[in-house]
Amino acid sequence: MVPGLEVKFAGGAPILSEGHVIEGYASLFGMTDQGGDAVLPGAFAASLKRLTGKGDKVRMLWQHDPTRPIGVWDEVREDERGLWVKGRLLPDVAQAREAAALIQAGAIDGLSIGYRTIRAERDQKGRRALTEVELWEVSLVTFPMLPEAKVGRKEADELREIAALFIAASEVLRTE
Template identity: 75%
Template sequence: MKSGLELKFAGGKPVMTEGSVIEGYASRFGLADQGGDVVTRGAFAASLKRVAGRGDKVRMLWQHDPTRPIGVWDEIREDETGLWVRGRLLPDVGLAREAATLIEAGAIDGLSIGYRTLRAHKDDRGRRLLTEVELWEVSLVTFPMLPEAKLGRKGRDDEPEHDELAAALVAATEALRG
């Protein structure tokens, strides 16, 4: 890959709200993706702070193509689960209208991060633990790398049963992986 850019896919179904608003998890902490990488809690914090300090934004791209921006991410933050994003597909961009149609039909349901690894190490199972990354972009993609990173409406703090269910599903997935 050019310039050290790495790509990570996190699948699921984005939720379309208010016409062109999408939200979900672009990355989930503590789960090994199909390439054996695990993003650790806090891996994005310094990068998000630097981006905000510059008054810049992480880009929203279509399939990691830098010539095909389709919207803007209005909110990106780490929470206890992973890297949560909310953004808008721009209706004046033809490809964004196509993306909205594909999302609504369920044909596209994944998010993927484009980043450069700043700090990582191997654990005793041979997995690469990403402890600090420089986040460049979050793309809408066809094929997710991390199927457990389901996208959808972010649960509110007054709905703890959603967090408990999500935690139970993640624990079950890890138990099945052995």
């Protein structure tokens, strides 16, 4: 079971319990995705401010399909790790019920952002550092561009620290 998501079954169909949420990091700062892009801290700030100013929200979609909204993001914010989202799958939407069942079974847990690049810098290897983006949506996806962006992954920063410790330890062992 994914933390923050409760699914109950009635007549064979999953029913989302009201008041329960999904949450996780949709983007992690400084991590290069499979397309060669890394989002830098502050990249979402202006976009989130514009959305709030207009009384608008970041959309929750299924697999980046604009014809398949499945819920609402109640909180979208940058913190020291990345773009954190918290929202609700809507029980009256069939695809949201299916998404809940897939999350519960562990078949899907990816989060992915839909955006337009406003400003970016390119390094010598062709990778882009995104310094400002216009955030449109955060989707539940099967295969996120940033594999570490997942539902219930608040511990992503801790995992990076643990990985760094293992790398450092292996380097020490190689030199001995």
